[in-house]
Amino acid sequence: MAFFSKLKDRLFKSSSKLEQGLDAIVEEGGETAAPASDLADPAPASAPTVPEPTRDVRDAAPVPEERPAPGAAQLQPDPLPVATPAPTPGPVTPASPAPTSPPPAEAKPGFLGRLLGRGTTDEPRRVLDDDMLEQLEELLIASDMGVDTALRITSNMAEGRVGKRLSATEIKELMAQEIARVMEPVAKPMPIYSKRPQVVLVVGVNGSGKTTTIGKLASQFKGAGKKVVIAAGDTFRAAAVEQLQVWGERAGVPVLTAPEGSDPASLAFDAMTRAQEEGADLLMIDTAGRLQNRSDLMEELAKIVRVIRKKDETAPHNTLLVLDATTGQNALNQVDVFRKISDVSGLVMTKLDGTAKGGVLVALADKFGLPIHAIGVGEQIDDLAPFDPEEFAAALTGLDT
Numbered sequence: 001m002a003f004f005s006k007l008k009d010r011l012f013k014s015s016s017k018l019e020q021g022l023d024a025i026v027e028e029g030g031e032t033a034a035p036a037s038d039l040a041d042p043a044p045a046s047a048p049t050v051p052e053p054t055r056d057v058r059d060a061a062p063v064p065e066e067r068p069a070p071g072a073a074q075l076q077p078d079p080l081p082v083a084t085p086a087p088t089p090g091p092v093t094p095a096s097p098a099p100t101s102p103p104p105a106e107a108k109p110g111f112l113g114r115l116l117g118r119g120t121t122d123e124p125r126r127v128l129d130d131d132m133l134e135q136l137e138e139l140l141i142a143s144d145m146g147v148d149t150a151l152r153i154t155s156n157m158a159e160g161r162v163g164k165r166l167s168a169t170e171i172k173e174l175m176a177q178e179i180a181r182v183m184e185p186v187a188k189p190m191p192i193y194s195k196r197p198q199v200v201l202v203v204g205v206n207g208s209g210k211t212t213t214i215g216k217l218a219s220q221f222k223g224a225g226k227k228v229v230i231a232a233g234d235t236f237r238a239a240a241v242e243q244l245q246v247w248g249e250r251a252g253v254p255v256l257t258a259p260e261g262s263d264p265a266s267l268a269f270d271a272m273t274r275a276q277e278e279g280a281d282l283l284m285i286d287t288a289g290r291l292q293n294r295s296d297l298m299e300e301l302a303k304i305v306r307v308i309r310k311k312d313e314t315a316p317h318n319t320l321l322v323l324d325a326t327t328g329q330n331a332l333n334q335v336d337v338f339r340k341i342s343d344v345s346g347l348v349m350t351k352l353d354g355t356a357k358g359g360v361l362v363a364l365a366d367k368f369g370l371p372i373h374a375i376g377v378g379e380q381i382d383d384l385a386p387f388d389p390e391e392f393a394a395a396l397t398g399l400d401t
């Protein structure tokens with residue numbers, strides 16, 4: 001569980017916001033002496049499947065089996081899912097006032113509680129009613145989950161449980177379960193193809209973390225035995241090029257540059273030529289992120305794509321959109337915009353370590369269904385984690401290990 005603790009630690013602001021909010025909600029209307037759990041049916045009929053929780057934090061860009069070169073971005077299979085054991089159906093306790101004397105039976109921890117070997121016997125409990133559901137909704141909205149997603153999560157949590165007395169831990173478990181259910185379909189590592197070079201176009205607004213993410217990914221791919229070349233396609237800003245060179249050095253990967261103000265498409269073409277000549281496995285192309293003039297940026301990206309297609313008509317094979325979690329709901333607008341100006345095939349969400357807005361990732365998954373390949377949880381080279389929905393949901397809701 002070391003990785004889990006690390007993730008929770010990194011997602012501290014989001015975790016603590018939700019965790020404290022949930023504790024406060026239960027305490028506010030809670031009963032302290034209510035030892036027996038009412039959570040006899042911890043999960044609805046379709047219990048989510050849980051991915052194998054053993055991936056390494058440093059392996060955000062795993063290199064699974066290679067596939068034939070695709071025309072469009074064809075995705076790697078998900079890591080082997082492990083079916084969640086079906087919850088043991090127990091008697092449904094009708095909503096009733098708290099018992100005057102504690103029943104002898106031990107409280108039954110929920111699914112994650114059982115998984116983590118934890119009980120919730122001594123915790124205060126609160127009856128799940130409309131009032132509480134509204135408070136839960138508000139809490140989720142405050143964590144940037146967005147109204148629609150917050151409503152979906154809370155109504156799924158309520159299903160079959162209204163009137164039951166739940167502890168904060170049980171609510172966290174339920175919430176984590178529902179969040180994981182939304183996120184599971186989008187948790188997919190960046191697909192790797194047999195095509196050489198596999199061209200990865202990296203897009204996103206300035207400051208979203210593109211350069212840093214390219215450096216982290218390059219380091220991981222190199223570590224996985226891939227030959228990587230980086231093209232510093234944001235030729236507009238000398239500082240951006242220098243920064244990418246620093247990351248290239250850290251990752252031990254060559255960075256191709258062009259004079260400030262020169263045509264990024266021409267650099268992309270040269271980089272493609274060199275990557276082909278050198279037999280590189282991956283060519284990662286950084287791009288400018290000036291959304292202020294959207295039509296210019298659209299034209300710039302379109303030109304890069306046109307030019308690299310002269311060398312390989314199936315390129316780019318991935319278009320990664322890098323999003324900054326600290327921008328909260330604005331990240332949703334960015335997906336909208338970049339999907340219009342480029343063929344976004346997957347997302348990387350950065351800066352989840354420094355924000356209380358981690359819920360935006362759930363909103364993104366719910367709204368767009370785009371694959372989430374990895375999450376940035378710090379500024380160091382190995383601070384790029386694979387996206388694991390179960391771990392993310394547990395960390396986000398503040399579940400203890």
Ligand SMILES: Nc1nc2c(ncn2[C@@H]2O[C@H](COP(=O)(O)OP(=O)(O)OP(=O)(O)O)[C@@H](O)[C@H]2O)c(=O)[nH]1
Nearest residue numbers: 206207208209210211212240350351376377378379
């Ligand atoms: N805390 C934290 N900081 C990050 C993360 N990813 C990137 N950063 C920081 O965010 C800032 C911007 O990152 P860049 O990689 O330069 O972003 P960019 O999109 O390339 O920006 P431009 O170069 O302006 O186009 C830098 O200070 C990074 O160190 C992350 O996951 N966590």
